[in-house]
Each structure stands twice: as structure tokens, then as C-alpha cells.
Amino acid sequence: MTQTQNAVARGRKPKKMSPARYGLYGLLVISATFFLTPLYVMIVTSLKTLDEVRLGKLFALPETVTFDAWIKAWSSACTGVTCEGISPGFVNSVQITVVSVIISVMLGAVNGYALSFWRYRGANVLFGILVMGAFVPFQAVIYPLIVFQREIGIFGSLAGIVMVHCIFGMPIITLIFRNYFASLPEELFKAARIDGAGFWQIFVRIMMPMSVPITAVAVILQTTGIWNDYLLGLVFGGRDNQPMTVQLNNIVTTSYGVREYNVNMAATILTAAVPLAIYFLSGRFFVKGIAAGAVKG
Amino acid sequence: MTHGVSIRDLSLSFGSLSVIDTLNIDIQEGEFLVLLGPSGCGKSTLLNVIAGLLEASDGEVWISGRNVTWEEPKDRGIGMVFQSYALYPQMTVEKNLSFGLQVSGMAKAEIAKRVARAAEVLQIEPLLKRRPAELSGGQRQRVAIGRALVRDVDVFLFDEPLSNLDAKLRAELRVEIKRLHQKLSNTMIYVTHDQIEAMTLADRIAIMKGGVLQQLDTPQTIYSRPANRFVAGFIGSPGMNFLNVELVEGEHPVFMIGSTFIPATGYSFDSKGFKAGPVTFGVRPEHVATGEAAEKLPFSIDVPIEVIEPMGADTLVWSRFEGQEFTFRIDSEHDFRVGDQVRIGFDPARASVFDPNGDRL
Numbered sequence: 001m002t003q004t005q006n007a008v009a010r011g012r013k014p015k016k017m018s019p020a021r022y023g024l025y026g027l028l029v030i031s032a033t034f035f036l037t038p039l040y041v042m043i044v045t046s047l048k049t050l051d052e053v054r055l056g057k058l059f060a061l062p063e064t065v066t067f068d069a070w071i072k073a074w075s076s077a078c079t080g081v082t083c084e085g086i087s088p089g090f091v092n093s094v095q096i097t098v099v100s101v102i103i104s105v106m107l108g109a110v111n112g113y114a115l116s117f118w119r120y121r122g123a124n125v126l127f128g129i130l131v132m133g134a135f136v137p138f139q140a141v142i143y144p145l146i147v148f149q150r151e152i153g154i155f156g157s158l159a160g161i162v163m164v165h166c167i168f169g170m171p172i173i174t175l176i177f178r179n180y181f182a183s184l185p186e187e188l189f190k191a192a193r194i195d196g197a198g199f200w201q202i203f204v205r206i207m208m209p210m211s212v213p214i215t216a217v218a219v220i221l222q223t224t225g226i227w228n229d230y231l232l233g234l235v236f237g238g239r240d241n242q243p244m245t246v247q248l249n250n251i252v253t254t255s256y257g258v259r260e261y262n263v264n265m266a267a268t269i270l271t272a273a274v275p276l277a278i279y280f281l282s283g284r285f286f287v288k289g290i291a292a293g294a295v296k297g
Numbered sequence: 298m299t300h301g302v303s304i305r306d307l308s309l310s311f312g313s314l315s316v317i318d319t320l321n322i323d324i325q326e327g328e329f330l331v332l333l334g335p336s337g338c339g340k341s342t343l344l345n346v347i348a349g350l351l352e353a354s355d356g357e358v359w360i361s362g363r364n365v366t367w368e369e370p371k372d373r374g375i376g377m378v379f380q381s382y383a384l385y386p387q388m389t390v391e392k393n394l395s396f397g398l399q400v401s402g403m404a405k406a407e408i409a410k411r412v413a414r415a416a417e418v419l420q421i422e423p424l425l426k427r428r429p430a431e432l433s434g435g436q437r438q439r440v441a442i443g444r445a446l447v448r449d450v451d452v453f454l455f456d457e458p459l460s461n462l463d464a465k466l467r468a469e470l471r472v473e474i475k476r477l478h479q480k481l482s483n484t485m486i487y488v489t490h491d492q493i494e495a496m497t498l499a500d501r502i503a504i505m506k507g508g509v510l511q512q513l514d515t516p517q518t519i520y521s522r523p524a525n526r527f528v529a530g531f532i533g534s535p536g537m538n539f540l541n542v543e544l545v546e547g548e549h550p551v552f553m554i555g556s557t558f559i560p561a562t563g564y565s566f567d568s569k570g571f572k573a574g575p576v577t578f579g580v581r582p583e584h585v586a587t588g589e590a591a592e593k594l595p596f597s598i599d600v601p602i603e604v605i606e607p608m609g610a611d612t613l614v615w616s617r618f619e620g621q622e623f624t625f626r627i628d629s630e631h632d633f634r635v636g637d638q639v640r641i642g643f644d645p646a647r648a649s650v651f652d653p654n655g656d657r658l
Contacts, residue, residue, distance in 0.1 A: 008503035195397030196371030209387040
């Protein structure tokens with residue numbers, strides 16, 4: 001039997017779907033459906049009129065498609081005392097995220113670079129402390145931080161919230177950059193020193209141009225992390241810098257009037273749109289960067 | 298007179314681990330010195346200390362008559378070539394060559410002149426606009442040498458520059474480095490674990506082991522009169538035969554091995570002199586003659602053939618000499634068979650004898 005089979009075996013082996021394969025694909029389809037169903041419900045609900053929502057047909061497609069809920073969520077839904085939608089929150093979030101991401105990624109990159117190439121006494125201890133910082137629950141240090149920021153007079157300002165994000169982002173960003181730089185050949189650094197370049201010249205002209213993929217990873221991580229943050233924005237943002245997530249919460253948990261589910265859904269999708277878009281647009285870059293950091297320079 | 302490079306009482310230790318132990322080497326101006334040794338012997342570490350990339354724990358480094366022990370790498374008047382080439386990947390070859398000059402604030406015209414000259418010397422002009430990723434290993438190493446060249450320095454440091462290349466390219470670049478040295482006549486210090494590179498390139502070889510200098514001499518002396526058993530075993534491929542023998546005093550002193558006597562009269566003992574007792578008798582496989590030629594030498598004996606390894610140019614024969622393993626090289630034209638008895642002979646004057654501590658007698 002096997003003899004005859006071997007006799008015809010030639011060239012590429014024909015692909016065959018085994019029962020295990022069917023099972024695997026089946027499982028994948030089921031889990032994809034499981035995670036996509038809420039998104040589907042959100043989208044169809046946001047396109048319905050409030051009357052249609054009340055019918056309770058959760059999975060039905062809208063009879064008449066209307067974008068009224070989206071417009072309301074963006075520009076006229078009430079977020080507490082004001083009724084300007086979540087567009088002010090969008091602007092706040094962009095401000096907080098852009099400034100925090102730039103500063104925290106730059107700090108992390110310099111930290112990682114110094115920790116992997118300019119080995120000074122106690123560098124390893126410092127790095128250990130920094131990594132431990134990543135495991136400290138930030139709820140535990142919120143109160144001391146509030147007092148500290150009040151004393152130096154930046155509590156409730158843009159500078160305050162940016163500072164908080166930079167502090168909490170530092171351990172992980174430093175870790176990412178340190179590990180990436182540790183994977184680069186040390187001879188490159190030695191060559192640059194022989195060429196006479198100093199701390200900043202080596203960093204800016206040699207190391208950073210080689211770190212584009214890992215910088216992309218850090219930027220994506222920080223952007224999504226800061227954009228999705230709720231607690232820190234609520235506590236440190238003050239009245240003028242409330243991020244989108246806080247305003248979204250105010251819309252959804254409003255305690256008077258009717259519950260406008262279609263508006264809630266639209267506002268939620270709007271808030272989640274930015275990190276979603278970032279993942280879709282840069283997913284490949286993200287994976288490439290992580291792989292580059294893990295395997296080689 | 299000033300030395301090109303002078304290492305004075307240099308020590309380096311990481312914590313309790315001593316990597317270099319009170320090392321002294323004087324390197325003449327224009328000399329090609331090779332630091333040779335097994336991995337972990339401290340040769341690369343020493344080069345890094347000379348370059349200023351590592352701090353010495355004790356001792357001094359002098360370059361061109363200046364004490365540079367506390368100076369930055371860029372102020373020492375050195376250029377360095379690394380094993381992994383260490384080219385800046387995002388810069389073109391031209392930028393790679395000019396980076397150091399640019400950092401030092403040199404005028405553009407002068408930079409262009411120097412880059413052009415280095416490119417001409419190394420024949421990399423067509424590559425100037427390319428990036429390192431678009432170059433072959435040999436081309437990359439040429440660029441790396443060029444980066445040292447443009448700096449117009451007194452001393453070149455090479456850290457195993459050919460180890461990443463394949464055998465053919467290595468042989469080519471070896472000759473090119475030698476040519477470069479003849480042309481520029483700079484002082485060059487070259488680290489390698491490859492004895493062929495060491496023998497072919499060096500004016501003098503410094504053999505190191507465990508951070509201690511074993512022997513510093515010309516390649517020929519190191520080959521024919523190794524200072525100790527380690528050096529004798531490290532240099533030469535296939536390795537030297539070591540026979541455990543007894544040195545016996547008398548009117549005609551002999552080395553006694555089993556029931557065989559090798560005359561010791563021809564051997565010129567070191568200043569330490571004659572010391573009767575157990576010694577190691579070393580003969581290089583290529584110094585053993587066979588057949589008629591063997592009869593003419595001061596010592597000859599019949600040995601059985603156990604294994605034959607043809608290598609093309611010659612053949613290596615494994616045999617047994619009074620129960621001890623013994624190899625010798627013969628011309629590949631010889632038609633020996635395993636099990637044959639063959640007459641071999643050698644001249645004790647070309648042998649090396651070591652005392653039980655491994656030092657040459």
C-alpha cells in the first residue's frame with residue numbers, strides 16, 4: 001500500500017484538509033464572530049432613530065439609516081453642564097496625547113540609550129528600579145502625585161496631565177528602547193566614539209536613525225495607552241483638559257432624561273476610532289518593530 | 298627614540314577577575330604587531346584599552362611618545378577596524394568615511410580630499426554612494442578600513458577584521474592589508490586568533506594566554522623556538538608532537554623514550570641550561586623525514602602507520618612512537634598503506650624541549 005503511494009509521489013505534495021483543520025477554522029470563525037458582534041450592534045444601533053432603538057430589535061438592520069445620532073454625539077450631546085458633544089474632548093485628547101507621546105518617547109529613548117551604552121556605576125540597579133515602576137499600580141500613587149502637583153502649581157493644567165503620562169509611560173518605554181539598543185552591535189557605538197562623536201551626537205546621528213521601527217512601536221503603544229486613559233485624565237485633567245474618554249463617560253452615564261442609546265453608541269465609536277485607525281494603519285509596522293527588537297538590530 | 302605604542306605595567310580587572318596582568322609591550326614606529334591567542338586571552342581587551350574604549354585599572358598607554366592613558370579615543374591618534382565592520386547602516390559609504398571628520402569640524406574641501414584619497418587607495422570609488430547593506434562582506438571591511446584611513450592617524454588597530462569573511466576572501470584581504478602596511482608604514486596592531494594571519498602579516502607576534510604575555514618575537518622565532526609548551530602547541534597546524542622523554546646526563550646526553558635513545562648533542566639548550574630528568578620533547582610534523590632522507594638525519598626509527606589523512610598538497614600520517622602518538626607530514630605522492638612500517642627520522646637540533654613546567658630548556 002505505502003509502496004504504491006510512494007511510487008506516485010512526485011513534486012509538490014497535494015494539500016488536504018484534515019478534520020483537525022476544519023475544527024481549527026471553525027473555532028477561529030466562532031471567536032471572530034464573538035468579538036465582532038458587539039461592534040456590529042454598536043454600528044447598527046448608532047444608525048437607527050431612537051424610536052427604532054426602542055423596538056428592541058438588537059440585531060436588525062436600521063429601517064432608515066440616519067446619521068443624526070453621530071452628529072449629536074459630536075456636536076450637541078450634553079456632557080455635564082455644557083452641551084457641545086464630545087468634540088471639545090477630542091481636541092483635548094489630541095493635545096494631551098501628542099505632547100505626552102513626544103515627550104515620553106524621547107525620554108524613554110534617551111534613558112534606554114544611556115542604560116545600554118553608557119554603563120555607569122549603578123546603572124543596573126537604576127534599571128531594576130525603573131522596571132519595578134512598571135508594576136506599581138498607579139492608583140496607589142495618585143494622591144501623593146496630586147499633592148506634589150498642587151505644591152508646584154501645575155495641578156489641573158495641561159502640563160500636569162502631560163507630566164503624569166510621561167512618568168507612567170517611562171518604565172515601559174525605557175525597557176523597550178533599552179532592549180532594542182542592547183541588541184545593536186556594541187562595536188557600532190565603539191566606532192562612533194573613535195570617530196569622536198559624543199553622547200548626543202551618537203544618539204541623534206547614529207542610534208535614532210537606526211531606531212525607526214522601535215520608535216514606531218513606542219509611539220503606537222503610548223498613543224493608544226494615553227488616548228484610552230480615563231482615570232488619569234479625570235483626576236489630573238482639571239475642568240479644561242478633560243479628554244474624550246471622560247466626556248464619553250459623562251454622556252453615557254447621564255442621570256436625567258431619556259437614555260439615547262444611538263447617541264451613546266456613536267460617541268463610543270468616535271472615541272475608539274483613533275486607536276483603531278492607528279492599529280489598522282500601522283499594524284504591519286508594529287509587528288515588524290516588535291520582531292526587530294526581539295531578534296536582532 | 299619614541300615608540301609607536303608603549304604598554305607599561307598595564308593591568309585590567311573586572312571586579313576580582315583579572316583580564317590583563319602587568320603587561321609590558323613596546324611597539325616600534327611602523328611596526329606590524331599581531332596579538333595572538335585563544336579566545337578569552339585578553340587580546341581584544343588589550344586593544345580596547347589601547348583605543349581608550351576601556352579604562353585600565355593600572356599602568357600606562359603611550360602613543361607616539363605621549364601618555365594617553367586618560368585621553369578620549371578620538372584624541373589618541375588611532376583608527377580602529379572591527380570584526381563586525383560596524384559601519385553606520387543608515388549612511389552611505391561616503392558619509393561613513395566622512396562622519397568622524399565632520400564631527401571634528403574639518404573643512405568640507407579637506408574632507409572631500411581625504412575621502413577621495415582613501416577611496417582610491419582601497420579601490421572603493423564606485424561604492425561611495427551605496428549603503429552598507431548593499432555591499433558584500435569584503436567591500437564592507439574595505440570601507441571600515443577606509444574609515445580608519447581618512448583619520449590620518451599614526452596607529453591602526455584591527456580587531457579580528459577578517460574573522461567574518463569566508464576563507465577565500467580572507468586570504469585576499471590579508472594580502473591587501475599587508476600591501477596597505479607596506480604603502481603607509483603606519484604602526485599597526487592586529488588582533489587575531491588565526492595563526493596563519495599572524496604568521497603572514499606580523500613583524501612581531503605577541504602571544505597571550507590568560508592575560509599574560511607568553512612570547513613576543515618574530516614569526517620565525519616563535520615558530521622554530523617557542524618559549525614554552527603553550528606557544529609550541531598553539532602555533533603550527535597540525536600541532537607539534539609532544540613526547541614524554543627522560544633527559545639523561547652523560548658523555549653523550551640523550552633523550553630516553555622507552556628503549557629508544559635520541560641523541561641530545563645537536564640540541565642547543567637555552568640559557569637555563571641542561572636539566573636532567575623528565576622533559577617534553579617536541580617535534581613538528583613537517584620536520585620529520587621518511588625513507589632514505591630519514592637515514593641521513595641524526596636520528597631515525599621505524600614506526601607503524603595507523604591513520605592516513607590526505608590533504609591534497611601533502612598527507613598527514615598518524616603513527617605510534619614507543620607507544621606515544623606521533624604525526625608527520627609526507628609528500629602526497631608517497632604510497633603508504635595503513636599497517637606499513639615506515640622509516641622516519643628528524644634532527645634533534647630543530648626540536649623544542651620543555652621542562653615539566655612547560656618552559657623551554
